[in-house]
Amino acid sequence: MAGLLYIVATPIGNLEDLSLRAAKILQSVAAVACEDTRQTAKLMAAAGAHRPLISLHEHNEKERSQELIDRMLAGEDLALVSDAGTPLISDPGFRLVEAAVAAGVRVSPIPGPSAVLSALSVSGLPTDHFAFIGFLPHKSAARQKLLESWGQIEATLIFFESPHRILETLEEIAKMYPHRRLAAARELTKIYEEILRGKAAEIHATLAARPSIKGEFTLVLERHNPEQNEANPAQPADLKADVERLMAEGKSRMDAIKLAAKRAGLNKREAYELLEQSKDKTKPI
Incomplete structure (x- = not known):
């Protein structure tokens, strides 16, 4: 009988967010596939799980997936984790899950932390319709093109941005969508957790006044509203x-x-x- 592949969500900052079920799964599987074995070793220690770790990242996922599929077809249960949050969400794992489904291996989610949903839930913006875009392009022209196309849909938009490009991105959003509300979340669940809310220009001014900017940002942008011209x-x-x-x-x-x-x-x-x-x-x- 074939084994299972568990997709295990892991803490995005606070280790206490690891669920009891997730810890139990990590303790019981034959091995755990992960992006960074050093990072996951800390998580495993906190969970009391002493299982072998297998490196699985964007550069080796295609080749390593077949090895893992063979182990599961032989009857082993395996787990997949990312460095932080839910696997596959702007993280490796898609090729492995795709191959597992094709091979008839059961794939089971162990839900938990997600920077996307965490930021959305505290943004103060509508949550009934939303779209996750992922990391914004590095180049300004590509970034503006993406923001222009997605900015016309009637859904709250969520995307990631690095501390190195956050000011440039906020400046572009301020020019394109000056009246839209925005939430910028960083260090979620950590000691220095911060959620900035306001127009893009306001948040830009706040961050630009700081000597340095640290932490990856999850940005939540107000949806396109066809009637907004009347209000603004x-x-x-x-x-x-x-x-x-x-x-x-x-x-x-x-x-x-x-x-x-x-x-x-x-x-x-x-x-x-x-x-x-x-x-x-x-x-x-």
């Missing part, structure tokens, strides 16, 4: 400034107006009308 109508001066910024970046006048209108939730006719209101005879657009 686009201002002629703001639209004009956005068009001028885009033209300075090399976009044609027409493309700049189209993109600025899209960011403000306007159609082209509405955008032109606002630009007429803001027209400066000494510096026409």
Whole structure:
């Protein structure tokens, strides 16, 4: 009889968040597959689990998966963990689970901590519809393109960002979605846990004033609201400034107006009308 593959969620900072069931599974399986054996060794010690650890990361997952499948087909139960949180969520493991399903091996979830759901639950933003994007692209152009496309769906958006790029990303969000609420969570469940809430520009100002920024961020962005223009109508001066910024970046006048209108939730006719209101005879657009 084939064994099982347990997908075990692990603490995202506080070891006390490891569930009793998760600890029991880690104590009972034949071996545990993990990203970093040194990191998981600490978790295993806290759980009182003395089982062999098998390295499974993005560089060896494809090759190692078959080895693990063979062991489970031979009757062994194995567990998969990530360094923190629920495996496969912006972490390795998909190839192993895909191969296990294809081989007829039962895959069983052991639910627990998740930075995604933890940040969403304390964001103060709607939770009925949400989308997890994962890590944002490193390059600004790709990041802005992604934010523009996902920013038009009616769902709260969740994504990860590093401390090295957080200010640049917040600046981009502030330009694209100046009226949307945002929550920036870092060090969740740890001693220095922090959740910053407000508009992107406000959070940017708070972080920019610090001598250093530490900890990976989970950002939760307010959803697109088709009726938001009524609550936060686009201002002629703001639209004009956005068009001028885009033209300075090399976009044609027409493309700049189209993109600025899209960011403000306007159609082209509405955008032109606002630009007429803001027209400066000494510096026409």
